[in-house]
Amino acid sequence: MRQPDQTEAPDYAVELNACSKEFTTPHGGTYQAVQDIDLKVEPGRFVSIVGPTGSGKSTILHMAAGLLEPSAGTAASFGVPVRGVNRRASYMFQQDALLPWKTVIDNVSLGLTMAGVPKPEANDRARRWLEKVGLKNFTDRYPHQLSGGMRKRTSLAQAWIVDPDILLMDEPFSALDVQTRQIMENELLALWQESGKAVVFITHDLDEAIALSDEVIILGAGPGSTVVGRYDITIPRPRDLLEIRDDPQFVELHREIWGRLKIEVSRTYQSTVRQEGGAA
Amino acid sequence: MSTTTERTGRNAGVARQRPRRRAGVTGPGVRAGQVGLTVLVLIAWELLCRVGVIDDFFFPRPSEILKTVWEWVGSGFVFPHLLITLEEAALAFITGAAAGLLLGFLLARVHFLEQLFEPFLKMFNALPRVVLAPIFLLWFGLGIWSKVAFGFTLVFFIVFFNTLEGVKSVDRVLIDNARMLGASERQLLRHVFIPSALTWIFSSLHISVGFAITGAVVGEYLGASAGMGYAIAQAQGVFDTTGVFAGMFILMFVVLIIDLLVNRVERHLLRWRPTNNG
Ligand SMILES: Nc1ncnc2c1ncn2[C@@H]1O[C@H](COP(=O)(O)OP(=O)(O)O)[C@@H](O)[C@H]1O
Ligand SMILES: [Mg+2]
Numbered sequence: 001m002r003q004p005d006q007t008e009a010p011d012y013a014v015e016l017n018a019c020s021k022e023f024t025t026p027h028g029g030t031y032q033a034v035q036d037i038d039l040k041v042e043p044g045r046f047v048s049i050v051g052p053t054g055s056g057k058s059t060i061l062h063m064a065a066g067l068l069e070p071s072a073g074t075a076a077s078f079g080v081p082v083r084g085v086n087r088r089a090s091y092m093f094q095q096d097a098l099l100p101w102k103t104v105i106d107n108v109s110l111g112l113t114m115a116g117v118p119k120p121e122a123n124d125r126a127r128r129w130l131e132k133v134g135l136k137n138f139t140d141r142y143p144h145q146l147s148g149g150m151r152k153r154t155s156l157a158q159a160w161i162v163d164p165d166i167l168l169m170d171e172p173f174s175a176l177d178v179q180t181r182q183i184m185e186n187e188l189l190a191l192w193q194e195s196g197k198a199v200v201f202i203t204h205d206l207d208e209a210i211a212l213s214d215e216v217i218i219l220g221a222g223p224g225s226t227v228v229g230r231y232d233i234t235i236p237r238p239r240d241l242l243e244i245r246d247d248p249q250f251v252e253l254h255r256e257i258w259g260r261l262k263i264e265v266s267r268t269y270q271s272t273v274r275q276e277g278g279a280a
Numbered sequence: 281m282s283t284t285t286e287r288t289g290r291n292a293g294v295a296r297q298r299p300r301r302r303a304g305v306t307g308p309g310v311r312a313g314q315v316g317l318t319v320l321v322l323i324a325w326e327l328l329c330r331v332g333v334i335d336d337f338f339f340p341r342p343s344e345i346l347k348t349v350w351e352w353v354g355s356g357f358v359f360p361h362l363l364i365t366l367e368e369a370a371l372a373f374i375t376g377a378a379a380g381l382l383l384g385f386l387l388a389r390v391h392f393l394e395q396l397f398e399p400f401l402k403m404f405n406a407l408p409r410v411v412l413a414p415i416f417l418l419w420f421g422l423g424i425w426s427k428v429a430f431g432f433t434l435v436f437f438i439v440f441f442n443t444l445e446g447v448k449s450v451d452r453v454l455i456d457n458a459r460m461l462g463a464s465e466r467q468l469l470r471h472v473f474i475p476s477a478l479t480w481i482f483s484s485l486h487i488s489v490g491f492a493i494t495g496a497v498v499g500e501y502l503g504a505s506a507g508m509g510y511a512i513a514q515a516q517g518v519f520d521t522t523g524v525f526a527g528m529f530i531l532m533f534v535v536l537i538i539d540l541l542v543n544r545v546e547r548h549l550l551r552w553r554p555t556n557n558g
Binding site for chain 2: 065067085087089090091093095096097098099100101102103110111114115142144145158162
């Protein structure tokens, strides 16, 4: 089914080659969101993309998922060009994406039931996942009856239950408070470790990116943003997320990457101010 | 008659805003006030009739109306008429809703068809539907089918436009999420589009049920041999205003009961939605 062919040469789980994306604006013009994006993620790697808001992070993830077609360049996954949605990937969306008319357990088991798994078995497996993310007492709730953190846990279970080879996560924790976020980050690392899954993780929080990843990619300011820096994070695993911010290696990396990111963030800020000034 | 024309013509569009559940339980104080107000108005009406301020030829006394209602119900006179009207309304509602749903989903999912049909649907919707009643009488005769056809045209457009809007306004991210989880086009329909459109369809259900009955009654009024509209027209023909009012009150109660049932169904099917006060 979703088994990667391990005997083959190392195909990338996610592979974007010189991908660009142009949107048509409401006035009929075009807006170049991202330009010449190269992104290669090996199976089992945890890669984060960091960039200012509006730099095209979600756009890149959508292209990797097959939800958006690149205007130029190619997208591939495990050596196969991505056409339509990428069946080997799960996606955790930035916004709430649970179906509001389904209970927690029906949301989590959805991927299985749609793939033809019988309902009782799908429910069993969903229950096991809900236990793993600490929601076993909330199986029959509707999404609006959950806190933001619980909804994210449900989304996490929904994405993982189908056992994908790739996890695309778009700022999954940015709407959470600091404590909940740290707990979720820990849970995510525990799940991912030894799962062999490739993770592409989007965040605007550099701390989070460094703490979790094997590689951090910095995206420049838009329009036409592109990759402006790549950093290997060699902090050994398993990592203790509660202590990692005091790790000298972490501090050094943070200083180095932030030096680069700062420039892009302030460019985004200035162009926003300019636009607002011009519009007024 | 002319007010009915206006209302059917104007209200037949899409329910403007997203449906919202009504505010929860009514407080006991409010309830008592409502009963008090009703009693007050009825007593005032009755007294003003008795002292001759209100001409009870045009506004018969509430006591007289109630007496006539009692006679019509007690003698069983009203039931065959009511049954015919409800039968026509039910048929109009079922066929109109089914056609509206089907076409609504189809056009919402096939962009080409939507563009193709849009001007024609707009044209028909712009037509005040009541003018169709006479032609339906000629086509389908005095029996129930002319009323069913008339009610159909009223119900169809409401359900159709709401379904179209409901399917098109589905949150993009819900579709994307379902597709990433492996949904086929059919599964998308079942797990995403239909449940989402349901909220819109239900917001229009109260209106469309009302219109199904309006269609039946107006149709009967214009030409029939049975039904509530016919009974009211008969009463009017002999200047029996009390009878006209009695017919009105009976219809009002029946529609209220149906509306309560619709509320029940709605509350069950839309139980996943947050309530306003919760
Ligand atoms: N469907 C779209 N149509 C037009 N412009 C879009 C669309 N999606 C995104 N954009 C624009 O592309 C840029 C990048 O968006 P996005 O990928 O969401 O950024 P990020 O996720 O980094 O905040 C933004 O300026 C946004 O306004
Ligand atoms: Mg984004």
